[in-house]
Amino acid sequence: MCLLACGGGDDASAPAGPPIRFLHTFGAEETELFNAIVVERRLTVESSLVPFARGQQVISAILAGGTDCPDLMRIDATWLPGLRTAGYLAPVPADLAARDWTPEAKGLVASAWRSNDQLFAVPQTVDGLVVVRDSSRPAPASPAITDVVAAARATKTPSSPYPLGVRVDGYWFVPWLRAEGGELRPTGIGDVGAVVALEKFAALYGDVASPPPPSGTEAPDELRRWNAHELAYWITGPWQLGALRDRDRLAITPLAHAPRGGQVLVVPTCARAPAEGWRLAAELTDTPALARFAAAFATVPTRESALASSPPLVRALYEALKSAEPLPRAVNTPLLFDDLNPALAAAVARDATPTEAIDGVRHGWHRLTRGEGHP
Amino acid sequence: MRAAASLRWRVLLLLALTAVVPTVIVGVLAISRARADVESEVERGALAHIRALGAALDGTLQDARRTVELAAATWADQPDGEREAQLLLKRLRRNVPIVSALSILDADGTLKYGDAVPDGVDAGSHSFGGYIGDVRRTNGRTIVNLVVQARGRTGELMGVFLATLDLGFVRDVVAAARLGRGARVVVVDGTGVPVATSDGRPLTETSLAGKDPAVDRALASSIEGTLATGGWVSAYRNLSSYQSSRGVRWAILHQQPEADAYALARRTTRDTLLVGGIALALALALGALVATLLTRPLEALARRADAIAAGGADDGPPIRGPGEIGVLGQRIDEMAKRVAERTELQQALARGDRLASVGVMSAQVAHEINNPLTTVLGYAKLLQEDKPEGHPDRAGLELIASEAERMKSIVGSLLEYARAPRQSEQQMKPVELASPETCQPAAVVRHVATLLGPQLKKGRTTLVTDMASDAAVTIDAHALQQVLVNLVQNALQAMSDGGTITIASSPAPGAVATTITVADTGPGIPAQHRTKVFDPFFTTKDAGVGTGLGLAVSKHLVATAGGSIEVGDGPNGTGAEFRLVIPNAGTV
Incomplete structure (x- = not known):
């Protein structure tokens, strides 16, 4: 019976050798391109998708087990501090570290870039929030939130009452929080400033931003509204632009206090074949591969050489992200969203006042600080 | 003949090139297309089957999950009432029949109400939205843990609902599937461990990941698809509601031996090839017949032309053929007659010239011979008259005289033949x-x-x-x-x-x-x-x-x-x- 007896591969022409085990956060379309690159480079890779929402916990559990380790992982940059602190990451080979990384890419892995003269992550792409608009629309007066919202409000019409695209998510809340002096720190969200920020953020919905769609449908809803020209100004990141049909009509401007992040490649210390893991990392971050990802999905490459050959849209994204600021590099930073996101949803839905919601966030973050609950 | 045979083969080759070859090419393409379509339909049918089965499985779990989520949200608004909590658990057990154990933990992960928490369950506060764990087997039952966060009105985490689900319904749904010959349906969890199979074989904890390419494909990023490998045709689909703690969705697979799955396609292909081959053979035979009919008059024309070229006469039956070939045959016949007439005329002229020459020469020779012959004849007759009857020389002299007479006759004929062409010079006029x-x-x-x-x-x-x-x-x-x-x-x-x-x-x-x-x-x-x-x-x-x-x-x-x-x-x-x-x- 095939279920019990079939071999692992169905492609007789596949290159021989033990497969490189790769855990990644690629989307479906990105995975297709990744698979194509793997075939072209004659690599044998056994890849698995890690869901972004629970990626850090999944990876931590795998690495803690130490028996089922991948050879390479593509992870979110915010997961780096936790994994690095736990000692799960292997140092980067010198030849990889010496590549022509962009300053933003170096900053992406800054917390893990050097530790006793060792490097622990290779940047693969830079992302963050920017303001995307139809090129026929005027640019906001400045990157400030108030000017972006004002620009959007100026385009309101009876047929397009919600021209601003902004997601009910802690990542999108960061610019509002920072604008009021807060930050995404368990101890530093601030009381008054965070509440004011949430009041302003929640006030967007039903005014210039549409009431949020059901959970889990945010991305396709935004794409639908953009393609239907219902959105005039769209606060989003490069990950959304790859799926757009008409990239030519896009214009990019920076957003003040926007968060900047990215995806990095790391090799765990428990990898069975770390050299093969770094080999795959080198293939995925060579100039042609980065340029292909940039051309296909508008992802911002992490090397100067790849950036130079990228489409104008990608270079515009890169320029807009220069002024964005990375999230605090703390072990618990990714976990903060678990409590922040429900609080934002409650406030936007008017189930809770901003004060009540921020109080709930404060309780949850305090629990994290105390180390209570399950890790 | 070789030219005619070559013409027939060329006609046959032309027929093959213009009719048979395109027919074969189109036929092969059509067969390939039809076979691909049939195979595609088989795969689509398998996909449709597991979509229906998967929808049933997803629906059952979604119902349970949403019921538990609703209960968790209700409890989170008033987490301190023990009586209300126990009543809620009781109603959940009654309304969600697949729940075999139910627990409520507080935000710190401590059990507050319900059944004991199984070992190894990750009920962490960071699992926003909840998840389905990996499948486990306990006391002959296949179970899985459902973790649902209980967040209050403000979004604050108040606790976690932990439900143990009995997956017997998965086994029942899969077992009830009506399958084709040799086919089976398998459900695997996010690690590739079989949850249920339609053929009822004992389930093990051994993962099929890395052993069955279809399972590997199903557990990767694809939503659904088909795969034909190792003699098996597999259709696979992720179960959207079932997501393991590692974030990988479960999958349902429909697998069938290729020989059974594509039996209809192969039978159709075989029958089509058989019928097509017979039709093609008939077409070729008909083409050969047509080629023969078409080339037969041409062969006759070629033979006639060969004969004409070789100087032969215009003998043989008239050349008949359809349309232009018949007209051409008539023209060739006429031409042959004309050529024959001309040839005969030329021969006659040549013969006439030759005879005229012979006549002139014969006249001269005859003129020169005639006088000696007259002398020989005269003397032979004189000598004969001088000999008495019965003289032994008389017989010889008679022979000499008769032969001389005969020679004179020949000479006379030659002179007449020589005189004949020169009518204008004829001088003998026996009658006026x-x-x-x-x-x-x-x-x-x-x-x-x-x-x-x-x-x-x-x-x-x-x-x-x-x-x-x-x-x-x-x-x-x-x-x-x-x-x-x-x-x-x-x-x-x-x-x-x-x-x-x-x-x-x-x-x-x-x-x-x-x-x-x-x-x-x-x-x-x-x-x-x-x-x-x-x-x-x-x-x-x-x-x-x-x-x-x-x-x-x-x-x-x-x-x-x-x-x-x-x-x-x-x-x-x-x-x-x-x-x-x-x-x-x-x-x-």
Whole structure:
């Protein structure tokens, strides 16, 4: 019976050798391109998708087990501090570290870039929030939130009452929080400033931003509204632009206090074949591969050489992200969203006042600080 | 013939290229397309099957999950009421039949209400939205843990609902699936461990990941798809509601041996190939027949052309064929006739020239020989007269005299043959019945009858004349007389036992010529000799009887007058008949 007896591969022409085990956060379309690159480079890779929402916990559990380790992982940059602190990451080979990384890419892995003269992550792409608009629309007066919202409000019409695209998510809340002096720190969200920020953020919905769609449908809803020209100004990141049909009509401007992040490649210390893991990392971050990802999905490459050959849209994204600021590099930073996101949803839905919601966030973050609950 | 055969093969090749090859190509493409379509339909059918099964599985779990989520949200708004909590758990157990154990933990992960928390359950506060764990087997049951966060009105985490789900319904749904021959349905969890199979085989904890490519494919990023490998056709689909703690969705697979899955496609292909092959063979046979029919007249044309090129006569049956080929055959026939006529004319001219030369030479030779022969004959007769009867030299002298007579006869014929072309120089005018170039055939015939009367009588032969035409003909009377004398004498010699010779005349068709026939009742002329009897020196008579020049001279005289002479069977199929056609006076 095939279920019990079939071999692992169905492609007789596949290159021989033990497969490189790769855990990644690629989307479906990105995975297709990744698979194509793997075939072209004659690599044998056994890849698995890690869901972004629970990626850090999944990876931590795998690495803690130490028996089922991948050879390479593509992870979110915010997961780096936790994994690095736990000692799960292997140092980067010198030849990889010496590549022509962009300053933003170096900053992406800054917390893990050097530790006793060792490097622990290779940047693969830079992302963050920017303001995307139809090129026929005027640019906001400045990157400030108030000017972006004002620009959007100026385009309101009876047929397009919600021209601003902004997601009910802690990542999108960061610019509002920072604008009021807060930050995404368990101890530093601030009381008054965070509440004011949430009041302003929640006030967007039903005014210039549409009431949020059901959970889990945010991305396709935004794409639908953009393609239907219902959105005039769209606060989003490069990950959304790859799926757009008409990239030519896009214009990019920076957003003040926007968060900047990215995806990095790391090799765990428990990898069975770390050299093969770094080999795959080198293939995925060579100039042609980065340029292909940039051309296909508008992802911002992490090397100067790849950036130079990228489409104008990608270079515009890169320029807009220069002024964005990375999230605090703390072990618990990714976990903060678990409590922040429900609080934002409650406030936007008017189930809770901003004060009540921020109080709930404060309780949850305090629990994290105390180390209570399950890790 | 080789050219004709080549033409047939070329026609066949042309048919093959223009009809068979495109038919084969189109047929192969159509078969491939049809087979691909059928195989695609098989795969689509398998996908549709597991979609339906997966929807049933997703629906059951979604119902349970949403019920638990709703209960968790309700509890989170008032987390401190123990009685309400216990009542909620009781209602959940009653309304969600697949729940086998239920617990409520607080935000710190401590059990507050319900059943004991199984070991190894990750009920962490960071699992926003909850998840389904990996499948486990306990006491013969297949179970899985459902973790749902309980967040209050403000979004604050108040606790976690932990439900243990009995997956017996998965087994029941899969087992109830109506499957094709050899097919099976398998559900695997996010690690590839089988959850349920349709064939009821004992389940193990061994993961199929890395062993079954379809399972690997299903657990990767694809939502659904098909895979044919290792002799099996697999359709796979993720179960959207089932997501393991590692974030990988469970999958449902429909697997069937390729031989069974594509049986219809293969049978269709085989039948189509069989029918197509027969049709193709019939088409080729028909094409060969058509090619033969088409090329047969062309082959005949080629043969006729070869014969013409080789100088052959225009014999053979008329060439028949459809349309333009028939017209071409007629033209070739006409052309062959023209060529034959021209060839014959050229030959006649050449023969005439040759005979004319021979005639001049013969006249000179005959002139030179005639005087010595006269001397030899005279002296032979004188010597013969001097010898008494019974003298031994007399027989030899008689032989000398008779041979000399015969030689004089030959010389005389040669002189006549030589004189014949030079009509204008003819000086013998036995009858003055018409102008020098024309004559009345009836008068000439009467003169011939008179002239040959003794010979006819001696040969016990009757001469009958039937001159129905009284038109003058364009031939010198002497020439016509010589021709008729030759013909009558030949007939006399052919009828050693006597018989009847008939000379008749009649207007030729169109009334531009007169036909004169000389028929006898003798043995006739064999067919193989009829084309040669007019050749000089051809004779079937005994040695010393004929010179072989009589008919050649006759034909030469008639042809010179613009007429023709032919030989055939007698009127009743017996004897021989010479038929002269001579233009009438005033028509030339």
